[in-house]
Amino acid sequence: MHLVIIGNGITGVTCALTVRRLHPDARITLVSDESPYHISRPALMYTYMGHIRPQDLKPYGDWFWPENSLELVQATATHIEAEHHLVHLSTGAPLAYDKLLVATGSVSRFERWPGQELQGVQGLYGLQDLERMHRETHGVGQAVVVGGGLIGVELAEMLHSRGIAVTMLVRDTHYWGSVLPPEEAALVNRQLQAHHIHMHYSTELAEILGDSAGRVRAVRTTDGREIACQWVGLATGVTPNLSLAQASGLETARGILVNEHLQTNQPDVYAAGDCAQHRQTGLGQVPVEQLWYTGRQQGETVAYAICGQPQAYQRGVWFNSAKFFQLEYQTYGQVPARTPSGTHSFCWQHPNGQLLLRINFWADDNHAVTGMNTLGIRQRHDVWDQWLRQGTPVTQVLAELGAANFDPEFFQQHEAAIVGQFNEQFPQHPVALKRRKGLFSFGA
Ligand SMILES: Cc1cc2nc3c(=O)[nH]c(=O)nc-3n(C[C@H](O)[C@H](O)[C@H](O)COP(=O)(O)OP(=O)(O)OC[C@H]3O[C@@H](n4cnc5c(N)ncnc54)[C@H](O)[C@@H]3O)c2cc1C
Incomplete structure (x- = not known):
């Protein structure tokens, strides 16, 4: 064969x-x-x-x-x-x-903007794009990244690492609005701003402007603003x-x-x-x-x-992970930007604005978990995969959350706040906090 x-x-x-x-x-x-x-x-x-x-x-x-x-x-x-x-x-x-x-x-998916063929305008998908980016960002002081998804942030971080000032144009009202709930988007936005990325939300690219040598010199937005730049990254999807x-x-x-x-x-x-x-x-x-x-x-x-041993494709539980500069992101199961009807969404954030944990669960008698997002917190794939496959009740998940954590100290530090907020928000499903053998643990 x-x-x-x-x-x-x-x-x-x-x-x-x-x-x-x-x-x-x-x-x-x-x-x-x-x-x-x-x-x-x-x-x-x-x-x-x-x-x-x-x-x-x-x-x-x-x-x-x-x-x-x-x-x-x-x-x-x-x-x-x-x-x-x-x-x-x-x-x-x-x-x-x-x-x-x-x-x-x-x-890479582009939308046929005027000027996108200029030198210094490109997407990032493969090796050839990377080589071109190496060449064409050399000596650049200002860059514009169009699109607020994962590749957009990667481009921003890459450019930032070389001291290039970055402006991002994002069509949505908040970062990655089609995927992230507003709280997550706000946290990522703070991370971008902490790295001096200039964010322009509700802003679309109208045109890319060139100089007499055929190289990009600026972009014009649909609201008429002109932003000077010597390089443009198009990150509008694939x-x-x-x-x-x-x-x-x-x-x-x-x-x-x-x-x-x-x-x-x-x-x-x-x-x-x-x-x-x-x-x-x-x-x-x-x-x-x-x-x-x-x-x-x-x-x-x-x-x-x-090989003649067909097995029907089964994707299993959805998951994805990414990094927004220093901020790690994980998502498991279904956590759409807007909470679907019939589900509750519990979202805890640390007051320092750098940690977030969201758990979605059915609003019925079983209150099985349907998905979770974390920012700044690392969870174990195998544990969440099992909880989601088995439709584990949210109270049990909170009780055992330490088992999913990569950082054993995290829950010792924050569990009381997480459970306290959950009990305030959902008094009908109380989670009791117990102390055992010197370690905190939860019991439903
Ligand atoms: C910059 C970037 C970062 C990413 N980061 C992540 C991440 O962190 N996590 C994640 O889950 N996903 C990430 N992705 C997405 C992930 O890389 C893709 O889902 C994955 O690479 C798809 O794999 P594939 O084998 O289907 O296709 P590809 O990796 O695209 O490979 C296809 C290959 O086929 C070649 N090819 C195409 N047509 C022909 C032809 N006619 N003849 C010969 N060769 C051809 C292409 O040149 C390419 O080399 C990222 C993508 C990009 C662009």
């Missing part, structure tokens, strides 16, 4: 490694136009900031690939001839496959990379349409990771998942299907 994988991101590589384990004799070829070697996309920012060396972006040493009989090809796949089981490459002769995985990831799929007759909507085994509409052609769109989704699931861990899970699922 010859498996050809287009894209060597986390999805493609996870699939390759899983197939190697399930099918030791398979021939496996990974094709990528970004880099012959797999790189960690979330780590890109740390090379710009000088925290890691460029070679540290590679999670596996160069010896790893021949050692595991994985063939690497650097080329762009231009067209799939599904009826002949061939994929055409920019470098010449087509590759014949028995099974093909399209794992082409995402591309969209599935469909170039290959659309050139090859794969059925697409927002992403490449796949069934629960990640099969496309073409025989022996699969799609997974950021570029795929589930035809059917369960409750609380999204059709296009653009995260590192979902790429890994989909890479595993598709490997089982390719």
